[in-house]
Amino acid sequence: MNKSDNLENTKDFRISVAPMMDWTTKDYRFFARLFNPHIVLYTEMVTTGAIIYGDAKRHLDFNQQEHPIILQLGGSNPKDLAICTKMAEDWGYDEVNLNVGCPSDRVQNNKIGACLMAEPDLVAECISEMQHVVNIPVHVKHRIGIDDMQSYEEMLHFVDTVAKTGCKHFVVHARIALLKGLSPKENRDIPPLRYEDVYRLKQERPNLYIEINGGIKTVAETRNHLNHVDGVMIGREAYHNPFLLAELGELWHLDLPNRFEIMEQMLPYIEKRLAEGAPLSILSRHILGLFQNLPGARKWRQALSGGNAKSLNDIEKAIEIIR
Structure with missing residues (x-):
């Protein structure tokens, strides 16, 4: 698939590999691409500060074989996010994603990640500024809730607020994040998966492109999710068992590679x-x-x-x- 293709229109569904810190580096992404030409790849989360004040080339460079490739940004300053989104487009990225799901203490202290679910108006402002400066898609990856905001209705309010900017694509990690009490690792496993909340979101907002994430490990599970949502994002299993990406090729009627x-x-x-x-x-x-x-x-x-x-x-x- 060429970077000039519109990813939303090439297929009715999308399978992607989740952004994972220290894992989805450009070396891993080159390797992952060898298994399947259709899988959508994400960078690790890169903070706006690292790009604007650090070594932008080190953080943004990728192999041309990685397309389709999405840059995930971490930040909450609309102007800084807009600058980095424009840099991503100029660098050749296909899309940009804003992280509203990472539960680590370090990013919370910098107002990055899952803590932003408590500020939907700010996230909407960020997305609006990002969209304004580019022609590539901009979207959000978020949790179904955080801390005391655990209801479906609160998640729906977050999505509806951001969707008013024209954002149509939401990647939803089907777990809440308990920012006050659980470590980042525990937040990947302990809160129960609530896939039904993500399914309901798609049912009630059929005009939005809803991609589900969280605990998905097999082709059979992926196929089942695609009966309810538009896309599936696979995390750690795609790293520990990368041949799963090849097995997922059956969704596009691809032969298994050796x-x-x-x-x-x-x-x-x-x-x-x-x-x-x-x-x-x-x-x-x-x-x-x-x-x-x-x-x-x-x-x-x-x-x-x-x-x-x-x-x-x-x-x-x-x-x-x-x-």
Whole structure:
């Protein structure tokens, strides 16, 4: 799929890989793209401050093979978000997403992430400013609630407020976030999933494009969700078991690729990145799950982790061990 394609119109549904800090780096995204040409990829969340006052090139650069690719921004200053959204469009990103779902203390202190659900008018102002400066889609990823705001009606009020800006696409993590009492890790697992709230949102706001996120691990689960919503976002399972992205190819009637052929395509990329000075450990960690659930998976992980792989040759030897 080419970056000039309108993602909303190419298919009736969308499958995406969630933005995950330290995981969905450009190296992982290059690897993920080899499994499926249709999956939509997200960057890690990047704060507006990191882009405006830091190394913008380091945070924004991506491989052209990653399209369709979405930049997720963290921030709450409408002007700063507009600046970064325009930079994203100029950089070649297909879309921009605003993070209103991250529950970490660090981002809360900077008024970023899930805490913004308590301020729908501010989020609407941010989205409006972002939309005003670009021609690419701008949308929101949020929770179904936070802390004392846990009702469906409160989530609907948030969505309706933001939708008044013309925003049509909402990625909904089907868990509340308990910002006062749970760690970010606990907020990924402990609050129960309420998929029915996301289904209801789509039923009651059929003109909106609703994408569901949270705890989704299989093709069968994905197919079931698509009976109720427009898209499915998959998180940690897409990282730990990346071949799931290939299995999801059946939704587009794609043939399953071969894991070894995927590694043959990945090796030149690893060689290129090593030549650029990237540590092998940073690259190899993204491919540890390639043989997940298959005989030899443990040997593969052992060969590549813990400093055991010191060169490209060591990765090639690991491939031969389990072939």
